[in-house]
Amino acid sequence: MEKLFFNAHHSPMGAFASFTLGYKGAKGGLGQELVGPADQNVFIGIENATRDGWSALPFFEMANDDISRYDIEKELDEIKSNIEFFADNEISRDFGISTDTWRAGDLTFKLISPVFSMPDPTTADDIAMKLAVAPVILAEIEIDNRQGKTPRQAFFGYQGNDPYSAMRSVMKCDNAPFIGIGQGQGTLIATRKLNAHIGIGFTLKEVIEPDFVENLSCGIGGVGAITLETPAGEIGRYQVAIAFYRSGIVTSRLETSYYYTRYFKNIDAVVNFALDNFDIYLERAVAAERMINDRGLNAEQHFMLAHAVRSYYGSTQLLRQADNEPLWVVNEGEYRMMNTFDLTVDQLFFETKMNPWTVKNELDMFVSRYSYVDKVRFPGDETEYPGGISFTHDMGVANVFARPEYSSYELFGLDGCFSHMTHEQLVNWILCGSVYYEATQDIDWLNNNLQIWQDCFASMCNRDNPDPDKRNGIMSLDSIRCRGGAEITTYDSLDQSLGQARNNIYMAVKCFAAYLAMEKVFGEQHLTELAVAAGKQAERCADTLLAHVTAEGYIPAVIDEDNDSRIIPVVEGLVFPYFNGCSAALDKNGRFGALISALKTHLETVLVPRVCLFSDGRWKLSSTSNNSWLSKTYLCQFVAQQILGLPPDPVADKGHCQQLLDDENSYFAWSDQMVDGIAKGSKYYPRGVTSILWLEYNKQHEV
C-alpha cells in the first residue's frame, strides 16, 4: 500500500489487548479492553549520526510536560527540543498479517504479533498454551551504525494513560532478568540487552538525555522509554517484549479471569517467557505470513485480510471460569459486546480454519446459558403461536455477562435497531454447528447436541407458519419478545431492505442453507423423517424465492411487503453449503440449480452502477442505503466469485481498501460500517476476517 500512516492492531491472542500503531500523533498505544485506540504518545526514534539530535517516527505529540502541576509558580521555559520527526518520504512500512516493519534512516522497527492456532485448553499441553495465550507481542529494533564513528542510541517508549497507576520501571537493581518500563501492572515493555538503559521522566528529552543518570529512576513523570546503544561500526539488534496483563476477576455476573493468569502470575512472568521464546515467535511469524503470501491475492486483498485478522485478535478474550473451563469471547470492536452471534457466524470461517474448538466453545455457551424459548406472532395480530428455541444476540458487553436467556443488546417492543434477532440467531446456531461438524467430524459434539438440532428445526418451522401446510420456507412470524414490534437482522442500522428479518430474502437464503444442513445431519443420524422434512423446507424456501424473481431478474429484498430494494447479501447464505458438506446444492445443474442460477442472475442484475455499486466501483449492499459493510462485502465477493462464478472485481477491492485507508477512517484500524465511505459505526472491529474466505480462490497452492 502506498499509504503509510494507518492504525493497525498488534495484539496477543485472547488478551483483549492491542498495541495499536500507525496513525500520526498520539493516536495509538497500549490498550486493554478499550473501545478504540489508547491515544497515547508512542516514542520510537534514533539518535542522528551527527549526534546533534534525534529523529523519530511521528507517533507522539510534542507537548508540554506537567511539571507545572507540582512546581506551581514556576514559569516554564519553552524547552527547545532537538527531537524531530522523520519526513514522510524517509519512512517505509512493510505490513503483514503478523509482522509490521517500519524503516527510517538507520532504524528498523519491526513488530511481531502471534498469529497461529490457539490450542484447545482442555487438551493442550502447558508449553503450547503458554505460547498461545501469553499476553504479549514482540518488537525487533535494529540500528545500522556500520557507517557511524560513535555509538548511537535508539529509543522505544510510551506515555501511558491508565487512570489508576503510574508509569514504572524495572531497573537493573530490581534484579529481574530484564529491564523495562511500564504502567502499573497492566502494560510493560522490556528487553534483556545490557547496553540498554531505561528511564521515567516528565518528558522524552529527560529520559534520553538525562542530566544525571540517577534521575532516570524518577517516578512521577508520565514518560517511560528504553534507550539502546549500538557501538560504532556495528548493527545492533534488540529484542523487546510488549506485554499486557490484568489480574483477578475481570468479568461480572459470570465471574472469570483471563486464561493466561493460569500460566503467568504477573506481567513480569509474561515478558520473561516471551524473551525466552523470542525465536519461536519469530518462526511462527514467518509461517503466518506464508499462510497469506503467494496465494494469488491482489495487493488490496492481501492488505485487507492481514489488517482484518489483526483487528480480530485485538478483540479476542480467552477467559477462565472457576473450574478452569475456558470461555472464548470475541468482543465486538468499539461496542465490546461479547460473542455477538451474528458476528460469530461470519468469523466462523476464520475460527474453523485456525482453531475450531472456539466455535464449539461459543456454540455450547449459547446452548447452556444464552438459549431461550419463546412464542411467536404474526404482524398486527396478538394471537400467540408456539415458537421454540433460539439464542441471544450476544453474551454481554464490556466484561459484563448478560443474565441467562437474555442479551445485553436486545430490547422489547421495537422494530428497528436494538430489537430482537431471534430468528437470525437461531439460524446462525445451525449454520455454525454444521460448519464446525463438517470441519471436525466431532461426532461427540453432534450427539450431545442432536436434540438441540431438532429443537432448532421445530423452532424454524414454527416461525415459518403454525400451519405446516402453509409453510413456504421463509420466516413469517416475529418473536413475542418484540411485543408487536418486529425482529431485525444483523444489519440493524440499515433500512428495511436488510434490517427487517421477516420475509427478508437475505434471511431466506440463510434459512435455506440451515434446512439443507439439517437435512444432511438428520439423514446421517438416521432421523429420516426429520431429514425429509428439512429437505422439504429447503425446497419450499427455494420455490418461494424463485416465485418472486422479477422480470428484470432480481428478487426484491423483502417479499410480499411492498419493498423493491435490491440487495447483494441474498447470496450470503450460499457460503454455508460450500463448507458444511452440502456443496452439491450449489451445482447450477443440480437439485437447486434453478435457485443458484436465479441468484447468479440476481447478482449480475444488481451489481451495476447506481444499484448495488457506488460510483467508484465499491459494492453497495443495498440499493436503498448508503450504509455498506465491508465484512459482508468480503463474504459476498467470495460467494460471487467462488460459488456463482462471477469474475474477480479488483476495482472494488481497490475501493474497499481505499476506504479503510481514508485519512479519518484509518485511525480506527479495520472498521465495518461505511456510510458514503466514512466509518460511522462498527469501528475498530473484528468481523473483517470473512476475508479469510479469499484463500479458497487458490486453494491448490495451500501447503
Added chain:
Amino acid sequence: MEKLFFNAHHSPMGAFASFTLGYKGAKGGLGQELVGPADQNVFIGIENATRDGWSALPFFEMANDDISRYDIEKELDEIKSNIEFFADNEISRDFGISTDTWRAGDLTFKLISPVFSMPDPTTADDIAMKLAVAPVILAEIEIDNRQGKTPRQAFFGYQGNDPYSAMRSVMKCDNAPFIGIGQGQGTLIATRKLNAHIGIGFTLKEVIEPDFVENLSCGIGGVGAITLETPAGEIGRYQVAIAFYRSGIVTSRLETSYYYTRYFKNIDAVVNFALDNFDIYLERAVAAERMINDRGLNAEQHFMLAHAVRSYYGSTQLLRQADNEPLWVVNEGEYRMMNTFDLTVDQLFFETKMNPWTVKNELDMFVSRYSYVDKVRFPGDETEYPGGISFTHDMGVANVFARPEYSSYELFGLDGCFSHMTHEQLVNWILCGSVYYEATQDIDWLNNNLQIWQDCFASMCNRDNPDPDKRNGIMSLDSIRCRGGAEITTYDSLDQSLGQARNNIYMAVKCFAAYLAMEKVFGEQHLTELAVAAGKQAERCADTLLAHVTAEGYIPAVIDEDNDSRIIPVVEGLVFPYFNGCSAALDKNGRFGALISALKTHLETVLVPRVCLFSDGRWKLSSTSNNSWLSKTYLCQFVAQQILGLPPDPVADKGHCQQLLDDENSYFAWSDQMVDGIAKGSKYYPRGVTSILWLEYNKQHEV
C-alpha cells in the same frame, strides 16, 4: 456554611476510593485511585407529587445519549425531558465529619462515611477489621409521601466512566441477597428493599420511566439507577450501600493487594456485609460527629476539620503484602505519592489520635526500605564529609513503589522543586517516632529502633558541622545527592524563605524539637552521654536563633544568607514538644523561655497586614510569597493559640474557609496550596487533618 455546592469526599477507610459529591454538574462520582473527582453523572431525585415529572439534585449533565453510536443513521429527536433540577433555594445540606445530608422537597439523601479507629490488623479480630476495612460507604434515602395520594418513586444512580468495563445490574433473578447497579467489578450501589427496581439504559429517563420493564436489563447503556417506590401516606426509608473494589495485585515493584481482599472476595460480598451492618455504621457515624461537635470550634473550624478528615480518608490505602503484613499508605492527593514523609509528619496528630499503629507502620517501612546513608557537602565546596542515615521523600507514586533507598520524587542536581529533602525527612522520622512513643509507650518499638535513633542523631549532627566545635544546632551542609545543588523542604514550590532547607529557621525549630526528643529518649534509655549531647544541640539551636532576632523582633527566614523574608512556620516545630513529652521546654519561664518568648514576639511581629496576613485576614506563610498552605496554617494557628498564647483569629478562619468554598476551588474538595486564594497545587489533598489539633483547645470537654 451558607455555600451548598462544594465537592466533598465520602470515603471508606484505606480503600483509596471516594464517592465525591457536592459540586454542580458531572463533577463527582465513584472514583478509585484517581487524581481528582471522577467527573461522572450522579442521579439523585424524586418523582413530583403531581406525578408529571421528576426533581433532582443538580449533579448531572442533561446530555445526549450515545444511541447514535449504534444506530448510526438515525436522526435523534431531542427528547423533551421531564426531569428538572431542584432550585438552589429548595435544597439544604447538613455537612458533618461522617454524615452529609441533602434535603430537597420530600427527599432526604444522607451519606454516611466510616470515621472511626482503624484497628491494628496484626492484633484485631475479624469482625472489627471487616467493619473498618470494608470498602463501602452508606446512604439513607427518605421519601416523605405522607401527603401523597399515590405512590412516589425516588432514584439514585450514576453513569460510570471506568474505561474498561460496562455498567451492570444485579437483578432479582441473579439471586443475590440484594439488587443493585454498578460498573464492572469496581463500583456497586445496592439495596435490599423489595419495592426497589433497577435498570441500565442509555438515559436516565429510560431507566426511571421504562417503556417495557424487561428493557431495564438492557446492558449497553451507560446509565444505571435504583428506583425506590413509597406508597401513598407513608415515609419510605431505604438503606443503600455504595461499594468499591479492586482485586488482585494493585501495586508494582513491591506487589500488594488491598487489605480488604483478605475479608471480601468481591464487591458483592462487600455490599452484603455493609447492608448487614448498616445500623452499626449509623451508630459509629453518630459517635464520629460527637467527636467534633460541641468542642468549642467555630463554624468555620468545624467545617474545615470535617472536610479535611474526609479528604484524608479518600487518600488512604491499607495494603496487604504476601505474608498478610499490613502496609498503611496515605496517597498524596492529586499527586498520589505514597506516604510522602513530610505529609506523614503533619498527619501524625490525626493518626496518633485515631490509630497510632499506622504511624509505627509508616516509620518501620521508612527504616526497612526507604532509609539511606549519604555524605554531605558545604555549598560551593566539593569536599565530602560524613553524613549518615536519612529517609526518602516518599515510598512511590500511584500504586508504584519506589526502589529501596529512593523516592519517586527526589532528583539529583537541583536546588528547587524535586530536589532532595534529606535533612527534613531525617528530622521527620525522629519527630514522628517521639510522638508515637509518647502516645503509646510502645517500649518494644523503641528498643527495636534505638540504634536508628542514635544513627539519626549522628546524622543530624554531621549535617550541622563536621567539626563538633563549630556546630550551631542548624543545618549547614547539603546531601551529596544534590550534586552541588541544595536540599529543599516540604515547601517545595515556595521561594527560598521556606523552600531552602539549609540555615532555614523553619527547619531549625523542627531540629530543635528533634534534639529535645532525643535528649529525653536517650536519657530515659540511660544513654546519658547522648542525652547530654542532644540537649546541647537543642541549646545551640536555640542560641543561634536568638542570636538572629532582629531589632524589629523577627528572625529572618534564612539566616546568614542575605535573606530577610518573614515566615510564620518558624513556630511549627513547637507542636512536637507539646505531644512528645517535652512540654516543659515550652514554658516561657523555663529552660528555653527565651526562645519561646522570641518566637511569640516573632509571630506577633509578622502576623500583621502586608507582612504575613493577606488583606482579608488570611494567614500568609511567607512575607515574600503569595503561595500559602492551609494545612500548615492550621498547625501554626494551633501553636500560636495553644502554645504561644495568641488570641483566636476567627477572621482568618473565615477567610480560610471561604477559600475552600470558592466557586472553582471547591471542585477539588479540600486543597492545600493556595496562590492568591486559588487552589493551584496540592489539590484533593489529605494534609488538612492538622486541623485535628484544634480539638486540644477545649480538651476538658472530651469524653
